[in-house]
Amino acid sequence: MLVTNIIGNCPKCGTEASFGNVFVKGHILTRGCLRCDYSEHFYLPQTEKTVLYLDQFFLSHAFREKVPEFVECIRLISNLADDQLMVCPISSVHETETHQWRHAQKDELWEFIKRTSRGHEFKPAYEIKRRQIIQGFKMYLVQAQSEFPVTHSDALPHDINEWEDYFWIDVGHYPSNVELTRRLKEDSISELVDAFPKWLQSAKSFQDHRAFELRTAGDIYISLYRRMIQRIAVGDCSAIFDSPIDSKIVEAMLHCFENERDLKEQLETVRSYFQSPYFSQVPCEYISTGLITVLRDRVKRGSFKNPEKAKKQLRGFFFDVDFIAAYAPYCDAMFLDTTMLSFVRDKRLAIEKRYGTKFYAKSNWGEFMDFLKSINARKTEELTRAIELVYPNKLGNAKT
Ligand SMILES: [Zn+2]
Numbered sequence: 001m002l003v004t005n006i007i008g009n010c011p012k013c014g015t016e017a018s019f020g021n022v023f024v025k026g027h028i029l030t031r032g033c034l035r036c037d038y039s040e041h042f043y044l045p046q047t048e049k050t051v052l053y054l055d056q057f058f059l060s061h062a063f064r065e066k067v068p069e070f071v072e073c074i075r076l077i078s079n080l081a082d083d084q085l086m087v088c089p090i091s092s093v094h095e096t097e098t099h100q101w102r103h104a105q106k107d108e109l110w111e112f113i114k115r116t117s118r119g120h121e122f123k124p125a126y127e128i129k130r131r132q133i134i135q136g137f138k139m140y141l142v143q144a145q146s147e148f149p150v151t152h153s154d155a156l157p158h159d160i161n162e163w164e165d166y167f168w169i170d171v172g173h174y175p176s177n178v179e180l181t182r183r184l185k186e187d188s189i190s191e192l193v194d195a196f197p198k199w200l201q202s203a204k205s206f207q208d209h210r211a212f213e214l215r216t217a218g219d220i221y222i223s224l225y226r227r228m229i230q231r232i233a234v235g236d237c238s239a240i241f242d243s244p245i246d247s248k249i250v251e252a253m254l255h256c257f258e259n260e261r262d263l264k265e266q267l268e269t270v271r272s273y274f275q276s277p278y279f280s281q282v283p284c285e286y287i288s289t290g291l292i293t294v295l296r297d298r299v300k301r302g303s304f305k306n307p308e309k310a311k312k313q314l315r316g317f318f319f320d321v322d323f324i325a326a327y328a329p330y331c332d333a334m335f336l337d338t339t340m341l342s343f344v345r346d347k348r349l350a351i352e353k354r355y356g357t358k359f360y361a362k363s364n365w366g367e368f369m370d371f372l373k374s375i376n377a378r379k380t381e382e383l384t385r386a387i388e389l390v391y392p393n394k395l396g397n398a399k400t
Contacts, residue, residue, distance in 0.1 A: 012038035090117035125326035218274025225250035
């Protein structure tokens with residue numbers, strides 16, 4: 001047996017320094033001997049881990065170790081993870097954003113982010129989005145009266161609340177095209193900022209703009225799908241593989257129809273869903289269109305006046321919208337940059353209230369530290385004893 005932590009002599013064969021912890025699976029710790037087949041099992045207490053999303057701003061500061069607060073904070077987070085009280089899963093947006101970073105230490109940063117996640121990963125953002133839009137469509141088809149269900153397992157692996165083993169498996173790669181993504185994001189920001197003068201003149205209300213953003217989102221899904229099937233119709237089979245990932249959303253929705261209906265009729269139903277309250281309640285759409293509407297509102301009120309400065313300030317905007325929209329409902333807390341914090345806290349969106357997610361940034365650092373300390377306070381005596389069993393040689397658990 002591979003013994004990870006030697007704790008002493010074997011109770012059966014008596015071999016010196018041969019007995020210790022072998023592995024942790026689910027809620028069971030197995031101890032064994034290097035020499036014989038003796039083993040012991042311990043049942044560990046149930047854990048309920050806090051899910052914290054750390055954005056790229058936080059992670060790159062913690063990685064560079066130049067600001068003491070971040071170094072201290074990441075140590076606190078790491079201790080909470082050791083104590084099975086917290087997880088900071090990695091996401092597809094982390095990977096894409098890290099690979100956009102033009103920096104010599106890019107690979108080291110990526111390794112650091114992976115270590116921080118300790119093998120926990122969110123499902124890719126596009127998958128969550130597709131799943132939610134289809135869920136909303138199914139609710140629309142039966143005119144369901146219930147609220148949109150937010151289930152943790154839609155975004156996170158089922159074993160997130162199990163005890164961590166001594167070794168974790170390196171997370172896989174999310175598919176992405178680094179150069180294409182970089183170009184698209186840069187183009188999108190330029191296009192966005194170029195639209196600001198027009199936004200300034202608009203007399204529409206916040207709600208009107210919100211409705212407009214939602215309509216646009218639905219139109220984009222339909223036009224992406226149309227483009228893909230038009231390419232296939234003229235014999236371009238590569239369209240199935242190289243079309244933007246969101247082209248498949250409408251296609252997946254069409255599979256929801258039980259009866260044979262012609263495509264035109266089906267697409268009409270899809271379109272009316274996109275214009276219905278069912279679509280506006282889909283979490284990723286609610287959040288993403290909401291955040292863009294807040295940006296519109298800020299522009300209208302005189303923010304981001306200098307286009308060049310705005311492009312710099314908003315460089316990470318679409319990444320932020322992507323990960324907040326996809327993951328906020330499944331997180332207990334998120335650390336964002338200060339601009340985004342003011343966006344998500346906009347009272348008209350009430351994201352914190354709606355999904356129970358707490359948001360932090362550099363500007364409310366004290367609240368963030370209080371939040372982390374409150375999690376630490378959940379460490380019961382039972383948990384402390386179990387941690388001493390699982391990590392007997394950890395600094396602080398060592399017995400003399
Ligand atoms: Zn033995």
